[in-house]
Amino acid sequence: MTAPAPSVILSDIVHHYGPHRAVDGVSLSVAPREILCVVGPSGCGKSTLLRLVSGLETVQHGRISVGGKVLASPERSLPPERRPVGMMFQDFALFPHMTVAGNIAFGQTDRPRAERERRVAELLELMALTRYADAHPHTLSGGQQQRVALARAMARDPQVLLLDEPFSALDEQLRRSVRDEVVRLIRASGIATIVVTHDPEEAMEIGNRVAVMEAGRLVQTDTPLALYRQPANSFVARLFGEINRFEGTVEDGHLNTPLGRFATPTMTSGARVEVACRIEDLELAPPGQSANAVPVLVRHSSFLGASTRICLALPGAPSGEIHARLPGHVDVKAGDELAAWVDVQRVMLFPTA
Numbered sequence: 001m002t003a004p005a006p007s008v009i010l011s012d013i014v015h016h017y018g019p020h021r022a023v024d025g026v027s028l029s030v031a032p033r034e035i036l037c038v039v040g041p042s043g044c045g046k047s048t049l050l051r052l053v054s055g056l057e058t059v060q061h062g063r064i065s066v067g068g069k070v071l072a073s074p075e076r077s078l079p080p081e082r083r084p085v086g087m088m089f090q091d092f093a094l095f096p097h098m099t100v101a102g103n104i105a106f107g108q109t110d111r112p113r114a115e116r117e118r119r120v121a122e123l124l125e126l127m128a129l130t131r132y133a134d135a136h137p138h139t140l141s142g143g144q145q146q147r148v149a150l151a152r153a154m155a156r157d158p159q160v161l162l163l164d165e166p167f168s169a170l171d172e173q174l175r176r177s178v179r180d181e182v183v184r185l186i187r188a189s190g191i192a193t194i195v196v197t198h199d200p201e202e203a204m205e206i207g208n209r210v211a212v213m214e215a216g217r218l219v220q221t222d223t224p225l226a227l228y229r230q231p232a233n234s235f236v237a238r239l240f241g242e243i244n245r246f247e248g249t250v251e252d253g254h255l256n257t258p259l260g261r262f263a264t265p266t267m268t269s270g271a272r273v274e275v276a277c278r279i280e281d282l283e284l285a286p287p288g289q290s291a292n293a294v295p296v297l298v299r300h301s302s303f304l305g306a307s308t309r310i311c312l313a314l315p316g317a318p319s320g321e322i323h324a325r326l327p328g329h330v331d332v333k334a335g336d337e338l339a340a341w342v343d344v345q346r347v348m349l350f351p352t353a
């Protein structure tokens with residue numbers, strides 16, 4: 001099966017605010033039926049990307065096309081209201097003086113009244129909001145308001161949906177259920193969607209692919225599994241979970257670390273390298289059970305419900321300690337002596353400058 005043609009393509013986008021380069025050569029595409037999450041720390045340029053696609057910001061360099069048509073380039077820019085793009089913001093941005101139906105109808109003024117009403121009724125039903133059509137937004141729950149905002153973004157039958165931190169205004173309990181529901185509705189619509197979030201776990205949960213940004217640049221765009229198992233660098237590795245890491249210089253195709261000697265087959269002698277493993281990949285056993293293991297001393301252990309996180313003293317490690325995460329409850333306590341090792345298949349290697 002061939003992949004569908006992308007709905008939205010961003011090519012070599014560079015964007016400055018004054019002298020500050022907020023977006024630095026970003027290229028990506030999103031296919032119909034695909035949800036692409038853009039994740040990264042605060043200020044890395046995520047929202048600017050969405051604002052460029054929606055037309056709230058003018059493209060200075062590069063090109064944005066949707067459905068094969070150029071929407072924006074330095075030479076040409078469609079006004080926001082003429083772009084086949086629906087946008088949903090973090091705070092929902094519903095109009096408080098308008099009813100739910102009014103909010104959803106907003107922005108469809110170019111359509112004949114009957115068609116507009118039909119589309120509003122359809123969306124109210126899809127979002128299970130029909131009985132709230134005449135209510136005002138402040139009388140609705142956070143989850144219901146979120147669905148109104150999504151209906152409004154979908155009202156003009158966009159080819160692309162843009163969601164900026166769509167769930168961060170919801171409390172923890174509501175967030176998961178609203179997120180599941182909203183993602184289900186988006187998937188059913190088949191509209192290519194870009195979701196911006198600062199939460200890597202949320203990105204993994206809802207994205208078919210995840211684009212990781214750092215300081216205006218795209219560092220890696222991949223499936224959640226590939227980002228977790230084959231991160232492009234240590235920044236990406238750390239974003240998707242805690243790691244133990246050791247830095248050093250390659251000698252004879254190996255790096256000696258306090259956790260053992262690791263092969264570095266692709267690196268030349270003298271190269272600086274970082275060896276890392278996820279804390280859940282650190283194996284622990286009573287001393288003497290594995291030839292490759294090193295002795296460690298339990299500093300403390302924290303039961304976290306689904307897992308237990310263990311802090312272990314390891315002389316020579318950065319800050320003198322490493323961490324392990326074991327599933328469920330594990331009966332280890334401060335002062336216990338254990339042996340630790342990591343399967344070579346689980347070791348990640350990153351060249352450093």
Ligand SMILES: Nc1ncnc2c1ncn2[C@@H]1O[C@H](COP(=O)(O)OP(=O)(O)OP(=O)(O)O)[C@@H](O)[C@H]1O
Pocket residue numbers: 017020022040041042043044045046047048049198
């Ligand atoms: N209108 C503006 N004028 C000047 N600088 C801006 C403007 N908008 C954003 N910036 C700066 O550009 C950079 C990227 O901002 P952007 O909002 O795209 O980041 P972000 O990754 O979405 O951050 P957050 O997660 O905090 O929303 C930041 O350093 C920000 O301070």
